[in-house]
Amino acid sequence: MKFASHFIPRKGEPKVEYSTFGRHVAVDAWGVDYELLNNAEFLQAQLVEAAETCGATVLSVQSKQFEPQGATVLVLLSESHLSIHTYPEKGFAALDCYTCGETVDPQLAIDYLLSVLKPRTVHAKKLIRGIGELRVEEPEMKPFALV
Amino acid sequence: MKFASHFIPRKGEPKVEYSTFGRHVAVDAWGVDYELLNNAEFLQAQLVEAAETCGATVLSVQSKQFEPQGATVLVLLSESHLSIHTYPEKGFAALDCYTCGETVDPQLAIDYLLSVLKPRTVHAKKLIRGIGELRVEEPEMKPFALV
Numbered sequence: 676m677k678f679a680s681h682f683i684p685r686k687g688e689p690k691v692e693y694s695t696f697g698r699h700v701a702v703d704a705w706g707v708d709y710e711l712l713n714n715a716e717f718l719q720a721q722l723v724e725a726a727e728t729c730g731a732t733v734l735s736v737q738s739k740q741f742e743p744q745g746a747t748v749l750v751l752l753s754e755s756h757l758s759i760h761t762y763p764e765k766g767f768a769a770l771d772c773y774t775c776g777e778t779v780d781p782q783l784a785i786d787y788l789l790s791v792l793k794p795r796t797v798h799a800k801k802l803i804r805g806i807g808e809l810r811v812e813e814p815e816m817k818p819f820a821l822v
Numbered sequence: 823m824k825f826a827s828h829f830i831p832r833k834g835e836p837k838v839e840y841s842t843f844g845r846h847v848a849v850d851a852w853g854v855d856y857e858l859l860n861n862a863e864f865l866q867a868q869l870v871e872a873a874e875t876c877g878a879t880v881l882s883v884q885s886k887q888f889e890p891q892g893a894t895v896l897v898l899l900s901e902s903h904l905s906i907h908t909y910p911e912k913g914f915a916a917l918d919c920y921t922c923g924e925t926v927d928p929q930l931a932i933d934y935l936l937s938v939l940k941p942r943t944v945h946a947k948k949l950i951r952g953i954g955e956l957r958v959e960e961p962e963m964k965p966f967a968l969v
Contacts, residue, residue, distance in 0.1 A: 691890055692911050692912070693892065693909055693911070693912075695909050695912050695914045695916075697916065699848065701846065701949055701951070701956060703951050703952060703954075703956060734886055735884050735886070736884075737882050737883075737884050737896065737898045739881055739882070739898055741900075743838055745840065747898055747902070747903070749884065749896045749898050749903055749905075751884045751886055751894055751896050753888075755894070755907050755916070756894070756896055756905055756907070758896075758903055760902050760903070760920075760922065762840055762842050762952075764839050764840070765839070765840075765842050767842045767952065769842075769844065769902070769920070769922075769951055769952065771918075771920070773907075773916070773918070775907065775916075798954060798955050798956050799956065800949060800956045800958060802848055802947060804848070804850050804916055805850060805909075805914065805916065807945060808945050809848060809850060809945050809946065809947045811947060811958050
């Protein structure tokens with residue numbers, strides 16, 4: 676479900692083109708409960724839910740529970756990817772949601788995940804990609820996510 | 823192979839802590855050959871090689887060949903992740919390499935991939951993560967990668 680546009684190329688065959696425009700939200704979340712961050716299975720379910728919340732299509736998922744603690748989940752989307760890496764002993768999670776096209780807003784997936792993780796502090800940047808120079812923006816973080 | 827440090831917690835049990843410090847290089851590459859970008863199997867092999875080049879440990883890989891064209895590969899590393907999303911019809915690839923710890927430098931994986939893809943133009947940002955505010959830097963791109 677990439678964001679497609681149609682055009683007629685010179686040889687007369689209809690062809691599909693996709694928009695390279697994309698938004699990539701990178702979030703460092705601090706002050707999250709150890710138990711939430713040390714459960715790859717739980718995080719996987721939450722990332723899939725987050726992807727669906729923003730209207731993205733989940734194609735596959737990889738996850739890894741680290742020993743003695745820590746987890747990584749990578750979700751392959753039709754629109755790009757959604758990921759989390761956690762350091763439960765530091766209460767830290769690094770989240771990324773990158774979606775191509777205008778339709779799916781990665782911020783909605785991030786908002787959902789922050790509402791679940793309830794970090795005390797969040798630092799974030801948004802990269803606008805696929806249009807030339809990467810543009811860096813300050814994403815708005817919903818206050819409900821912060822306790 | 824996360825970057826570990828050891829300390830003695832209050833209860834007397836030795837415990838492992840990991841450094842949350844991480845470097846995340848995001849690259850938009852333009853002017854890449856259609857055939858290179860439209861081959862998920864080839865790209866997967868190159869991403870695994872790139873991860874090994876920078877000393878990262880590959881734990882698993884997901885890839886997807888899109889129809890009518892396009893590919894995504896996500897590599898789960900001990901140190902975080904490495905990804906590519908391609909738009910062969912635009913000659914465009916979005917690359918990310920995010921590695922935690924001081925030892926593994928994600929720029930080396932990116933340099934390797936650019937030497938394979940040989941884009942005409944590259945736009946990139948580096949995010950320094952896991953230390954408070956996300957710091958944005960301009961990564962140096964090796965000239966050999968550009969034709």
